[in-house]
Amino acid sequence: MQGPILILAEHLRGDIASLTFEMLGIGRKLADDMKVPLHSVIFGKDVAPLASQLGVSDSVFVLNHPQLDMPSSEVVAALLKTLFEQKNVSLVLIGGTNVSTGIGPKLSFRLNLPFVNFCRNIRVKDGLVSFTSQLFGGKILSDVRLQENRGVVSVYPGSFPIDAGKSDRKPSIEMLDLPLEETKVIFKKYLEPEAGDIDITKQDVLVSVGRGIANADNIALVNELADALGGALCASRPVIDQGWLPLSRQVGKSGMTVKPKLYLSLGVSGAPEHVEGMKDSGLIVAINTDPNAPIFGISHYGICADLFDIVPTLIEEIKTHKSE
Numbered sequence: 001m002q003g004p005i006l007i008l009a010e011h012l013r014g015d016i017a018s019l020t021f022e023m024l025g026i027g028r029k030l031a032d033d034m035k036v037p038l039h040s041v042i043f044g045k046d047v048a049p050l051a052s053q054l055g056v057s058d059s060v061f062v063l064n065h066p067q068l069d070m071p072s073s074e075v076v077a078a079l080l081k082t083l084f085e086q087k088n089v090s091l092v093l094i095g096g097t098n099v100s101t102g103i104g105p106k107l108s109f110r111l112n113l114p115f116v117n118f119c120r121n122i123r124v125k126d127g128l129v130s131f132t133s134q135l136f137g138g139k140i141l142s143d144v145r146l147q148e149n150r151g152v153v154s155v156y157p158g159s160f161p162i163d164a165g166k167s168d169r170k171p172s173i174e175m176l177d178l179p180l181e182e183t184k185v186i187f188k189k190y191l192e193p194e195a196g197d198i199d200i201t202k203q204d205v206l207v208s209v210g211r212g213i214a215n216a217d218n219i220a221l222v223n224e225l226a227d228a229l230g231g232a233l234c235a236s237r238p239v240i241d242q243g244w245l246p247l248s249r250q251v252g253k254s255g256m257t258v259k260p261k262l263y264l265s266l267g268v269s270g271a272p273e274h275v276e277g278m279k280d281s282g283l284i285v286a287i288n289t290d291p292n293a294p295i296f297g298i299s300h301y302g303i304c305a306d307l308f309d310i311v312p313t314l315i316e317e318i319k320t321h322k323s324e
């Protein structure tokens, strides 16, 4: 790799995303190993004050523009292409999130350079960088290399430590003045998620239900268990798809990522799309009738049993224990 590494700083509504710090941490290591500079760039409306948080990079490029409040992926990809060429960049790291997801492929196409999607690990050996890309929702991990280490990489959230990307150091800041590409995609307004429901990402105790719950009538039973434990209910996708719990309770790839102190899983098989949303929970306890259910592979404690045999006893025991 001859040229610098460039990180697109992701931010939403005034806050730098934690994934940005993940990218800065791994980007710093990579840049040091490859002996190249680490740059970051932040685009947005009034984003200059956020630049000081990106001190892990050697320099930060800032482009403030009213039209960059929630810009379209085309506009950002065009700006990144210009910067890539102006600064002789070799590698661009972009967040693999709902906010940034469309940017990487468009930039890769415009630069005519390869795109590594769902990147979960980056290593350097003998001057060669290899990237581990997650395929088929985590069923396959593929190690890939880029010719001359040049390309665009979409970093999967939660893959790297956050702390390595934080520093009190003051980076050198360069204000950019680049023209914005015309776009037909205009940001109209930010829709708040449905109000009134609890935020499962903020709970210490979660009781998670899967298809093993069998029908909507049984939700009351597991809700009683969640109440007894002082926690909340969440669920796998089939339970949400059936309408037995609101979308705000879904854990996994297309739902929320949770890290409670206790994750009690009932009748959930442990498909990769579910596991990626809860694997970092403090203590995982799973109840499943199938001894080969993948959820047991990531659980600290597993109970191979019918949840309907265990849950009523558990509620009774917790209530007795509390009244003592």
Ligand SMILES: Cc1cc2nc3c(=O)[nH]c(=O)nc-3n(C[C@H](O)[C@H](O)[C@H](O)COP(=O)(O)OP(=O)(O)OC[C@H]3O[C@@H](n4cnc5c(N)ncnc54)[C@H](O)[C@@H]3O)c2cc1C
Pocket: 137, 209, 210, 211, 212, 213, 235, 236, 237, 238, 239, 250, 251, 252, 253, 254, 255, 256, 266, 267, 268, 269, 270, 271, 272, 273, 274, 277, 287, 288, 289, 290, 293, 305, 306, 307, 308
């Ligand atoms: C692009 C994509 C995104 C996805 N996103 C998500 C996501 O965000 N979240 C998510 O959860 N899934 C997601 N999925 C779906 C995922 O692949 C699985 O289909 C889903 O997680 C399975 O849910 P489940 O474990 O509840 O059901 P199943 O896989 O049907 O498992 C039910 C489990 O319950 C057990 N069981 C049955 N009866 C009992 C009983 N009485 N007591 C105890 N155990 C019992 C069974 O042994 C089985 O292991 C996604 C899939 C795709 C393709």
